[in-house]
Amino acid sequence: MPPRKKALPRPLPEGWIVTDAEKRQWRLGKMIGQGGFGLIYLASPGTGKHDEDEAEFVIKVEYKENGPLFSELKFYQRAAKPADIQKWMQVKRLRFLGIPKYCGHGIVEFDELSYRFMVIERLGKDLQHIFEKQGKMFKNQVVLNLGLKMLHVLEYIHENEYIHGDIKAANILLGFKDSNKLYLADYGLSYRYSPNQIHKKYEERPKKGHNGTIEYTSIDAHKGVAPSRRSDLEILGYCMLHWMCGKLPWEQYLNKPELVLEAKTKLMEKLPESVTQISPHGAKCGEIAKILSLVKKLGYDERPNYHMLQKILLDGLKETQKDFNDFLDFSPVSEVEAHGYCLYNAKENENSLEKHKKYKKKNKTEENHFNKITQNLTKELKPRTTQLLTKKKYAEDECNKLTGSDRQYEDEYLIQQANDDQIEFSWRKWCLLLVFLIILIVIVTLY
Structure with a gap:
């Protein structure tokens, strides 16, 4: 019985040897993860056994009938050739561009089932793992640096007529041996927005609405519109807002896509105040508000001004006294250490x-x-x-x-006061004597 389309494939045995389209052989190691429709194995070139801890490659596997891995493979073959990436880095004067290195692909048969596989370089932990481990809070400079690195990647793939379509922390991975390198991976939902340099037309299709990761997907995607360059930038803005604030205003509505769309529309309509209101004290959300404001003004088929967007984040990064090429400090921090006190979502704000x-x-x-x-x-x-x-x-x-100019009269005043006291004493003495005589006369008369 053929496998059901989009079903998760049955695991391949560890140690299985597969041969790619270029006749190169790869040995499957242990399975280290799985996506929506595929499995991920460690891999090593050749048929010999290698130390898996040092494995530099992974193999992504899914049923041949499925679509995501095929879309991802086409992206790498058309838009991510190593020579093209190297040339772009030289033109843009970049030390690094975070797109995983494609190494090969092929079809393999196992247990009467057909599998498609793709070999890429091995990457480390995803950003979502780090984000949750830190209590869902990144420092100002880390968020600005992340946004700047992702903008460089988006500019490259957009210039190659592709949209990523699913930017989120789970699809941003650290380099396996260099934690300062970040890769935007998983191009299973990548989309050619301008095949043959003819941009797709704007068309709302409600039946296909709310596609993508609900927290971050664009307003266009909520309406069923095909993704565009502005969609990727809008998604990145929501991601940065989440990394900076820890939560998004519509998180309590994730099971009600219409309310999420309403909340996102309200946020975009009231920029920049809407972002400022949910920003932690001391956080650099002003840059995010500026980026979303520019995205809001973009036409559906308009080319973004990537230089201006990158400059906004670069200027903000300089204010934190950090450089774009500085080491990314993912050390755990508390809310206060990262930004200060924060009112997170609409309910808490209320x-x-x-x-x-x-x-x-x-x-x-x-x-x-x-x-x-x-x-x-x-x-x-x-x-x-x-x-x-x-x-x-x-x-x-x-x-x-008694002071000042009247000081000369002080003695006279005291003498006069003494004389007055003496006269008063004499008068009282004679009055008492008179009373005594009257009493004496009365007593004599009675007797």
Whole structure:
């Protein structure tokens, strides 16, 4: 019974020898992964056994009737010839361009089933693995550098009339022996947008809508429109936003594609404010907003200004005092260490905003109460304050009489004060004597 189209193939035995179209032999090692429709094995050239830990190649296998590996193979054969890539790097003055090296392909029969295989260089861990291990947060400079490296790759494949169509962290891999090299891999959904230099026409096909990875797929893809250069750039913008912020505003709607489309449309319509609102404090999301703003203005068949897009990220990278060729620091960091405090998605933003409003309202009430008390106290104390100020002024005036120019009268004042006290004492003495005499007379009279 022939295999069902798009079914995951039955595993091939380890150690199996396959021969490619150029009559080169390859030995299959252990299986190290699988995609939607294919399997991935370590591989070594020749028939002899090699140390798998040092294997420099992998073989991707799927049923011959399937399509993704065939599309990927055609991309490598047409657009990713090693000589063409090397020439492009020289023209653009690049040290490295992140497209995996194609090594061969062929058809193999096993257990009465036909398999298509393709040999490419071995790559290391994918970016999704690192992203999740770090708690879904990358540093500013890492995100800007990632975006810049992917822009260089996209410019190359676009100039060769191809669209990648499925940019995401799972399809971006580190070099096997050089963690500073990044490769945009898996061209199973690659698409020729301009065969014979005639661009595909814009046509919405709702029945084919929402194609691709729902988190990142473009607005055009949601509408069933064939992918274009602006689609790839839009997808990259969403990826960078995710890497920078940790989440996307539409993550809670992933099981409802129409709501995801609505959220993406709203984000694109309200740029750059929409990006700024979900950006962590201190994050360089301004560059992402600028890129998405330029993408928004692009026509469906218009060639992007890659130089301008790259310059936006390069300028942002320079502000972090990092260089494009610097080592990519994927060391784990906390949210605060990466960017500062962040309000991630719309729901969290709404809850935090509501808490802020309540806190602000409470503070306003307390502030008004305090102001009222202050006003009442001021009203009550004002007359008393005026009275005290008047007395203070009088006392100061009296003191001034004894100082300064009036100092010469101080002795006279003291002598006069002493005389007054003596006169007052004499008057009191005579009054007491008179009272005593009156009492004495009354007593004598009664007896």
